[in-house]
Amino acid sequence: MDTQKLWKDVLETIKVSVSGANYSTWLSQTFIISVKPVGETGLPADRQVVEIGCPNAFIADGLEKRYFTLIQDSLNQVTGIKNEVVFSVQQIQNETKKTIESPLFSQNLQSEEKSLEDDLKKARIRPGFTFENFAVSSSNQMAHAAADAVSKNIGNAYNPLFFWGGVGIGKTHLMLAIGNYFLRHNPDGKALYVMGEEFTTEIVEAIRNKNTQEFKKRYRSLKLLMLDDVQFIAGKEKVQEEFFHTFNTILREGGQVVLTSDRPPTEIQKLEDRLRNRFEAGMIVDISPPDFELRTAISLIKAQQKGMMLDMDVAQAIAANIDNPRKIEGFLTRLLAETNSFKEKITIELVNKILGKTNGVLITPQRKATLPQELIDAVCDYFSLGKRKLLSDTRTRPVAHPRQILMYLLRVELGLPLQEVGRLVGGRDHTTVMHAVGKISTNLSTNGGLRDDILGIKKYIS
């Protein structure tokens, strides 16, 4: 039996019969250390010895004198068998064993961490983006494997390594993870993370200040160059030329180049052929948007980084309702703020509440303007229902279910007020709408068909 639960139950019974001051003085800090059954071997125990931990000897003594019988009786009553009670002095061990963290005792550790931090800073790599906290699923498995191979064998595995894909799917994360891994294992290695736009400005600056030599020295001596959003240098002749030479020098010296872009090299317009050619000589990996399972994993990882504990069903609800990892991050921040300020526990209800409030309203301010009517038409088309029937009073499932989806979409996608949604779906009460939104967002995490339905409808309107 769970001793914590048992003791809680016992204390509840005792609480009734002693005064509040007595309870908090004597009993509030006690706990069960162990429960040992006594009995002949092989026979079911009809007696057990319960060892109760007290914070200090005064309390142990006091309990033994005053509350011995009361505790024993309550234990007998709760467990249904006879109990012997023993008191020992033992301070409650904190569950999370706090290590002593202070300048004096963490100095050595700190200096190591410090130098890595400095290295990362010098290389402009944001710490915290590592392979350990990168979630892998079928959509990005290939990219992860390639990045992993490159980081373990800089310059030799795939060179250059080119990631492409839409926003917020982890291109930069993978790139920084390579950088992180590299610096962790080669503290003296020269690495640099730079964005296409930064690279451009730096060249322009260098030309203007007439110190291109310094620029060249800086870039061409790198062991690992990570250029984010390479598409930005397209169409800039001088920049492309400089990059071409940098690229060649690094490769010749055995260095590694990692690139990201929002499209494959063949589709980057105004990219010089010699560059495109070289990009294509390396490894080109595309990363597709994360699927539901990956989004769930991402929610869990990001929540953990923020020090939140998410239950699986909560993470699934988030993943089902939000399709972009950056938005998930934003949502978690919101959730954290909400729970901190109201001391609420993270429950599925709370998540649904905030989902209803924020999704599509705060997080995506520049959503496409879809008219409610278009959405209603889309739902009708998708389910092959007449509009009149959809908005009628019929409560049969084939009609009511699409109607609930419609309410969910009106509320969550268009961010319409509850009453407005109610009016649009045939003059219904706002509580009906709340129920529908809640039901759909809950079911989304468990019901794959429902997710497909909603994606299908979204296709109609986009």
Next chain:
Amino acid sequence: MKVKVLQEDLLKGLSCVSRFVSVRAQLPVLSNILLKAEKGKLKLGATNLETGIVFEVGAKVEEDGLLTVPAKVLLELTANLPPGQITLSSEQEQLKVSSGSFQAQLSGILASEFPSIPDKLDHTDFTISGDVLQLINKQVVFAAAQDDSRPILTGVLFKFSEDNLRAVATDGFRLSSKELVFKKIAADKKTLLVPAKLLDELYKIVGGQEIKVALMEREKQIMSEAESLVLTGRLLEGDYPDFERIIPKNTPHKASVDREAFVRAIRAAAVFAREASGIIKLVMEKDKIIVVAESPQYGREESEVEARVEEGGITIAFNYRYILDFLNSVTGQEISIETEGPTAPGVFRDTKDPSYLHLIMPFKIQN
């Protein structure tokens, strides 16, 4: 109970035990003190359920008995009575206090409600001489953590070996370690973790007396007995941080300075440093230390102290309070400061006393 006692004695006893009365007791009886008359002695007892004390006052006992009364009331009452004989007598839950023409009735609580506090040792594990207790208090206790966020650091570690005792305390920013000549203790115990507060209180009460100490393994308690009192406290449990690891082995930068001149320089710098999170900088040069303090609001101060310096040319920043605490804990004429570098802890010593070592973690300073 009926007792005759001198006001001076009673006041001394009461002011001593009332330190251990709970300040915010939820249970009314815990803000009381126990009066117990037996075998020709009046015993005063108090506890906050963490520490307990029994103090004996010489008295003429006419009738044995016991009762608890509010500590604050009895203390203030006694303090305002004239010196001389006081008669205390109890009747059920009432205590009658009379002295000359003065009379008072105090409502108390029956002693059976009061936690039992041990009033004698049943064995002695070791004794601590008055001198040793004084040294531990002066040089080690102050470095222990004050706040309870890391309970383990509120204790003083006693580490016993063949013929000496090492007392260590740290609050995570500084560390004090003192080796003392000591007879090996009877109990098979290598280390003890005693709350710094307990040692502090004990020293305040008993001063230079020798005390006997008994350890109650099962109850995790430490009991100490001096001439007229028994103090019982809790032993702390847990793993003390590995302090030996952080004591620097190799310290190229060394400076020795005259203690009094250094105290003056630090005190002067403190005027400015107080406004700047307590930071003062020590610049070690060829034959001097320059003490610098800057406050964005009031300005800047700089003073030079003559010193013998090895491998100077570094600047290291400390909290002046920690340095002053150290300087107050030593009596020698000269002190030394050693370090591995500006970001490593500073090792402070009394050059005449190799048994004492104090570490202070420096501030990181931007150039």
